Amino acid sequence: MRREFQTDLLEVGRLLVSMAEAGRVAMRNATTALLDADRAAGESVVARDAEIDALYRQAEEKVHQVLARQAPVAGDLRLVVTALHVAGDLERMGDLAEHVARTALRRHPAAVVPAELRPVVTQMAEIADRIAGKITTVLSAPDAIRAAELERDDDAMDDLHRQLFRILLGPDWSHGVESAVDAALLGRFYERYADHAVNAGKHIVYLVTGKQLT
Amino acid sequence: MRREFQTDLLEVGRLLVSMAEAGRVAMRNATTALLDADRAAGESVVARDAEIDALYRQAEEKVHQVLARQAPVAGDLRLVVTALHVAGDLERMGDLAEHVARTALRRHPAAVVPAELRPVVTQMAEIADRIAGKITTVLSAPDAIRAAELERDDDAMDDLHRQLFRILLGPDWSHGVESAVDAALLGRFYERYADHAVNAGKHIVYLVTGKQLT
Known part of the structure; x- marks a missing residue:
């Protein structure tokens, strides 16, 4: 029974990692759609969100x-319920990547991100990708992920989020309202994506190792 | 055992309804903070978010x-797991009310919502309140909530959300970038709140009646 439970748990973990991988690819393609006005990349994100949902x-x-089947109790039960929360976080990450892709597609072939915001958006995308990448490696090397590291990534994302707002609300902004609104919403999508990814990362470590990251 | 399970389920339902009530009050106060530049109302939302989390x-x-204790199976198990999803939705509703309140507080004593957006924001707040209200009555009258009705509310919210964007991206917008960015984010907060409320509403009906709303 115990061994069967561990096997089941590992399978749940694998499904979650597949979701995380799909969510990572989705945000990568969404970022390509956004920064390179790449319509095909954007359309692939929208088309493939159904896979994440499945x-x-x-x-x-x-x-x-x-x-x-196993009616787990105590710590085991907590682990299984944790998996549901992680799945919810990962599903939302897919949705947020889709929001980024749809923003790019809506303005296509015009560029959504003005030159002075490209560095900050590029960095937000890199951090989002880095955090999502940590989730996908956790099965092979669970101890490689540290809570402190995830928190640092999250803090860096929050700093970039604030920086983005400073630029688009600053005196030098010359791209008008529509562009500022797009940028503000995009900033929120990346920030929320990272937030869900950090939550999911911490919980997956717990799921795979039984150790709670605090 | 069966009776005990029903009693437990009802208690879970009651806790969820308490969360929904608190989330409803939170968004009402956040709206008051926003539309009447009422600092005390905004501060109460921020202070009381911890209650929803508890x-x-x-x-x-x-x-x-x-x-x-009960190790429920099949349909019963599905009901219990549903409760976790509902709790997650309701917790997010509290967070979104807090975002609205914080937006109001950040600009206080300036008004965040310009005159031409007041009607649409007021209506969004009314629909948000109506949907949240349906959740809180479901325990006393579960059959009073219809899925079609929740869908209609949700569609009305989506229409208002689009209308808000048409105004703030329209040629007559004279309030600049900061105000537009605030309004765009506020629109998203109300829309997301309603979305979570509709999800929670459907699931709570299922939880209390065992009947799935589709």
């Missing part, structure tokens, strides 16, 4: 199976 | 207890 349903289904 | 932890704890 993985989400699989992960939920598997969790329900584990709960029903 | 209810969230209680609801999760209760769900864990039910899972561990």
Whole structure:
């Protein structure tokens, strides 16, 4: 029973990592769509969100199976329920990548991000990708992820988010209202994506190692 | 056992309704802070978000207890897991109300919402309140909530959200970038609040009646 439970848990973990990988690819393509006005990249994100949603349903289904067949208690139960929260976070990451892609597509072929915002948006995308990447390596090397590291990434994202607002609300902004509104919403999408990724990362470490990151 | 399970489920339902009530009050006060530049109302939202978070932890704890003690299967298990999703939605609603309140506080005593946006923001707030209100009545009258009705509210919110963007991106906008960015983010907060409320509403009906709204 115990061994079976561990195997089930590992399978849940694998499904979650597949979701995280898909969510990472989605945000990468969304960023390409955004910064390179690449329509095909943007369309692939929109088209493939259904795959993330399907993985989400699989992960939920598997969790329900584990709960029903193994009736885990105490710490084991907590682990399984944690998996549901992670799945929810990862599903939202896919949605947020889709929001970025749709913003790029809506303005295509015009560039959404003006020159002076490119550095900050590029860095936000890099951090988003880095955090998502940590989730996908956790199965092979769970101890490689440290909570402090995730917090640092998250703090860096928050700094960039503030920097973005300083630029678009600053006296030198010359791109008008529409561009500022797009940039503000994009900033929020990346920031929320990173937030969900940090949550998911901490929880997956717990799921795989049984150790809580605090 | 069966009766005990029903009693537990009802208690989970009550905790969720308490969260929904607190989330409703929070958004009402946030709207007052926003439209009447009422600092005390805004501060109360920020101060009381911890109460919603505490209810969230209680609801999760209760769900864990039910899972561990009753080891429900099949439909019963699905009900219990549903409760976790609802709790997550309601917790986010509290956060979104806090975002609205913080936006109002940041600009205080200046008005955040220019005159031409007041009607649409007022309506968004009314719909948000109406949907949240439906969640809180579901325990006393579960059959009074219809999925079609929640969908209609949600569609109305989406229409208002689009209308808000048309105004702030329109040729007559004279309030500059900062005001437009605030309004765009506020629009998103109300829209997301309603989205979570609709999800929570449908799930709570399922939780209380066992009937799935589609």
